[in-house]
Amino acid sequence: MTPPPAHGAAAELPPLRLGTRRSALAMAQSGMIADAVSRLTGRQVELVEITTFGDVSREALAQIGGTGVFVSALRxxxxxxxxDFAVHSLKDLPTAAPEGLVLAAVPLREDPRDALVARDGLTLPELLEKGAHTRPARIGTGSPRRMAQLNAYARSQGLPVETVAIRGNVDTRIGYVRSGELDGVLLAAAGLNRLGRLGEATQILDAELMLPAPGQGALAVECAAGNTELAQALSGLDDAPTRAAVTAERALLAALEAGCSAPVGALALPRRVESDEIELRALVGTVDGATVVQMSATGHDAADELGRGLAARMLAAGAAGLMGERAK
Structure with a gap:
């Protein structure tokens, strides 16, 4: 990255150190934020690569805890x-506020939806339909949330599907399709776009078909709470509508007492242009798709109140049983 020339006091200050995971996607995301911070502050920003537990473990996220495994080392x-500051995929952040740190900015959100990369350029309905005539389509994902909704959709269409648990970076996952080992994989559209690979998606899945993870498509910029000058500078990257949306989604997740590996989908969107009214849609389901609780709420209330209120309704409607121990 090439920051603008620094002048005056900014030129005399050392570069800001931005902590990032080592993956290609994390580096791309952090590079975008580094460039933006350089423009805001006039200071250079250097990337500091940090390996997290989630990067080195080969176990499924649900088995290693999911929540925080990509975050703890950076924090x-x-x-x-x-x-000096760190960039996270916001959907990876635990919902509990960390002591000593502040969420300085939530920049403008990318497309929050999920994407399918499938063989032969097929969409999800086409893939499942073709599988019904031969063998069930084999679709890979590391997300119980995606598995739950994919299985629920296949059940609703009376079509078979086989969900396959996978890990790995974008290249690894798409490689399963290119090699013929899988018929398709599900990924976040935002990640593909930030890597310049959105064109490889054969379908962007509408939220009516598959709700994204709470916070999906958004980034979180954290710094030490005591570094008020840096926190103030980073706040220039904050996008108020994005922060309100993810606040509602994460408040719901927290009220469900669910981690990022739980089968929970949520998406908050402005109800009307130039309005502070938010519509929040959410889903909790079993991984096999047999049972799903899906509800929505709309309001002008504080975003966190909207999320907690919808979670309470969902728990009362049966989501508590689906969440198992997490809901107790």
Whole structure:
């Protein structure tokens, strides 16, 4: 990245250190934020690559805990002062506020929807229909949320599907399709777009078919709470509608007492242009898709109140049983 020339006091300051995971997607996301911060502050920004537990573990996210496995090492570095700020995929953040850190900015959200990369350029309905005549379509994902909704959709259409648990970066996952091992994989559209690979998607899945993870498509910029000058500067990246939307989604997730590996989908969108009214849609389901609780709520209330209120209705309607221990 090439920041603008620094002048005056900014030219005398050392580069800001931005902590990032090592994956191609994390580096691309962090590079975007680094460029934006350089333009805001006039200071250079250097990327500091940090390996997280989620990056080195080969176990399924649900088995290693899901929540925080891509975040803890970055937060430790922030608290230790070895980096100045960090960029996370917001859907990876635990809902509990960390002591000593502040969410300084939630930049403008990318497309929050999921994408299908399938063989022969097929859409999901086409893939399932063709599979019904031969063998069930084999579709890979590491997300219980995607599995739950994919299985529920296949059941609603009376078509077979086989969901396959996978891990790995975008290249690895798409490689399963290119090699013929899988018929398709489900990925976040935002990640594909940030890597310049959205053209490889054969279908962007509407939220009516598959609700995204809470916070999907959004980034989180964190720094030490005590570094008020940096926090103020980073706040220039904040997008108020995006922050309101993800606040509602994450408040619902917290009220359900669910982690990022739980089968929970949620999406908040403005109800009308130039209005503070938000519509929040959410889903909790079993991974096999046999049972789903799906509801929505609309309001002008504070975003966190909207999320908590919808979660309470869903728990009362049976989501508590689907969440198992998480809902107790």
């Amino acid at each position: 430790d570095a922030l608290l230790a002062g070895t980096i």
